[in-house]
Amino acid sequence: MITRRNLLSRIGAAGGAGIMAAAMQSLGLFGTAAAGASEPTPLPADFGKGKHVIVLGAGISGLVAAYELEQAGFVVTLLEARGRVGGRAWTIRDGDTLEMNGEATQTAKFSPGAYFNAGPARLPSFHHGMLGYARKFGVPLEVEVNSSRSAYIAAADGSRIRMRAAINDTRGYISELLAKAINQGALDQAITPEEKAKLLPLLKGYGDLKPDYTFKGTERSGFSTPPGAGTSSFAEAAAPVPLDTLLANPQLPMMQFEDALYMQATMFEPVGGMDQISVGIERNLKRRAIRNMEVQRIRQTTKGVEVSATDTAGGGSYVVKGDYIVCTIPFPVLAKIDTDFPKPIKDAIAGVEYDFSNKIAFDAPRFWEREQIYGGITFTGGDTSLIWYPSTGLHSERGMLLGCYTSGARAREVAKQPLEQQIATARAVIDRVHPGHGVDCINPLVINWSKVPYSLGPWPAWNGVATGPGQEGHIDKPGFRLLCQPTGRVVFASAALSQTPGWQEGGLQSAHAAVAMIAKQVMAQAVADPRRAAA
Ligand SMILES: Cc1cc2nc3c(=O)[nH]c(=O)nc-3n(C[C@H](O)[C@H](O)[C@H](O)COP(=O)(O)OP(=O)(O)OC[C@H]3O[C@@H](n4cnc5c(N)ncnc54)[C@H](O)[C@@H]3O)c2cc1C
Incomplete structure (x- = not known):
């Protein structure tokens, strides 16, 4: 050829x-x-x-x-x-040091297998240039679990809603409202009778509505009684989260997170750390x-x-x-x-x-897995934005928990705080979402990218x-x-x-x-x- x-x-x-x-x-x-x-x-x-x-x-x-x-x-x-x-594709492992302008040197103390992708941590499936070099140079990839329906949207008052309930209950209420508007003729100017005939069954499926187009809750949001053996326990859907409770949670818009093109499944990460693609390319240079x-x-x-x-x-x-x-x-x-x-x-x-971006990593026992969270993100807002759970090492004893990933104007203000204060905030947010577990998060590492030599910004x-x-x-x-x-x-x-x-x-x-x-x-x-x- x-x-x-x-x-x-x-x-x-x-x-x-x-x-x-x-x-x-x-x-x-x-x-x-x-x-x-x-x-x-x-x-x-x-x-x-x-x-x-x-x-x-x-x-x-x-x-x-x-x-x-x-x-x-x-x-x-x-x-x-x-x-x-690797530059900004920086994977920090146990014993590595992290230096930032104007801050004391930090040294990573991670449990076996844990590491911190201080910069990039995920690759969308349509970034075929990156995936192509990984394939070409034999850099193994694994799935990066970018979203989990078991994670939460968490409000500052301590309330939290599982992502599956946030998404499916909101869909249920919106479908019910739309069906009501269609059935009452409020949209007759906007849609034809043929469209109406097709739209109504679609809404019924989309929102898991009852035959009369009302929303009474859905198994998609979880069980109040889970199915059991024999006839001991029949499945029952959890009661829906009230609409006003959903709307009161400022993190509700984050239910659309996984719809963003750059965040859609399937996402990837190189096995062992993001720097592995850079390392793989360098391995294939004639002159290192x-x-x-x-x-x-x-x-x-x-x-x-x-x-x-x-x-x-x-x-x-x-x-x-x-x-x-x-x-x-x-x-x-x-x-x-x-x-x-x-x-x-x-x-x-x-x-x-240049923009601003902060991340804070902790070494922690996998308490989140006991809440059925395996990878994905809880959205918290505030100075830390999120809690991001590891996709690797599932069911091992400990893992790296990301307690903050914030960018933009808010990150600029937070980066002015002493590192101890940034850590205390992240730990407090983790404790609010996973009560009693803030104290389990140890050996923190803070990166404020605006202070990183040879980068000076994300x-x-x-x-x-x-x-x-x-x-x-x-x-x-x-x-x-x-x-x-x-x-x-x-x-x-x-x-x-x-x-x-x-x-x-x-x-x-x-x-x-x-x-x-x-x-x-x-x-x-x-x-x-x-x-x-x-x-
Ligand atoms: C917090 C964060 C999260 C991110 N998340 C993702 C993600 O999930 N997925 C993704 O794909 N991307 C992500 N990115 C973006 C990604 O990291 C960058 O787009 C990419 O790594 C930039 O590559 P680069 O080669 O342009 O620059 P760099 O990686 O910055 O490379 C520049 C190189 O120049 C070197 N250098 C600087 N000064 C000198 C000097 N005086 N002499 C010699 N060398 C010098 C530096 O050390 C560095 O190695 C993220 C970035 C950050 C910071």
Whole structure:
């Protein structure tokens, strides 16, 4: 079978770089990747021969860029400031340390098997770029139980409603109301008699209504008497939660959580921690990331690029020279690095506002499983937003319980509090939802992403921190457009430069776009200078 990659190789061998460039344009390859594809541009294996690319940062964007560039024949030097790869895809295990600007160092103390995904923790099934690299490199995945009907919506006054009751009782009441309106003719202007005839049975099923279209409760919300052996116990549905009680719970809208496209089952997590996909990609690089190499200075000429970096572990300064740079350093960090970027680029970098996000993890005995909660989320609102139960290690003795995951303006305010106060709040909320168990939650770890060195935030808030969520798929700011273009021989790649800045898939798409931009420059140069094409 002729793949696009070897078709292009043959065209290049027969007709030279100019013809290959034209072929690539006509196949729409540059255009596709620049638009942010989850599939890389299929470049010939010797495309980058003799060219050296310096990739700055070994998060998902840098790793994917390095891998795809190497596959296309480039020599790649991957510089990473931390002592590990993965960037924000950071899995904290027993004994690891967590450092934040202005805070004391925390050390993880987890029971065997427990770990904390401090950054990303789940992958939607439609993020096929991420799932594709996991498959390609043999990184095992397991189901991440993102929602549980046994979890709760919990109000600040201590009241809590099981998610199954919140969803099904609300549906019952709404179906009853709608059926009543239809039967009383209130919607005769809006629907035809034929639609009415079809809608009424649908509502009966949707809300589990009685034959007279009233809602009296449903087994879907749970039993008051569970079914037993023989005739000892017949099943009886629980009485419905009164409508005013449902409406009084400020977390009721969270019953729609699992309807959000990014949160829909089936969701995944790599076995053993989210960093495993990054680790798997690095394992397949020809030249591994150079760790503890903090980039200090970036320069470029018409002929090449130069990066100065400091070895933060062994000491000493190094200068690396190359033909191109793929820069994946998060913008708040890059803004503080000495570069010779043109002023509009520097201004755009400095102008990217980053969001805030906090997580708090505890080591705990699995008390939630005794309440039939296996994975999923209880929504609590307030400063901590949720309690997120682990999907792994079911029925083992202990596990990692997430007692807070809050982002946006509220997270900004909470991050100003001492860590002890943040922990006390999270523990108190757990105790309110699972009475008596706050004290069981030990060895806390707090991460305020705005204070994490080499990140300085979880993701950009392109539409402003105060405006809240909803930026996915709708980012079109002048600074965003500018940074999506090369500046000379430097191209930027980052989840921040995708339409999903809060997802690794965006970082991967941006890396593919960066590789396509470099390929375009290589082609342009080869066409302009036939000696280079022949080289
Ligand atoms: C709390 C939280 C929850 C999230 N949840 C999810 C989720 O469930 N699913 C999902 O898919 N995504 C999630 N994300 C988003 C995801 O983590 C990011 O989109 C993605 O990891 C960003 O990758 P990146 O390569 O663009 O940046 P990064 O991962 O930040 O990589 C940049 C790299 O540059 C390095 N660097 C920085 N400064 C220097 C320097 N001076 N010199 C050299 N190297 C440097 C950094 O150390 C880092 O390795 C979450 C993120 C956070 C913070």
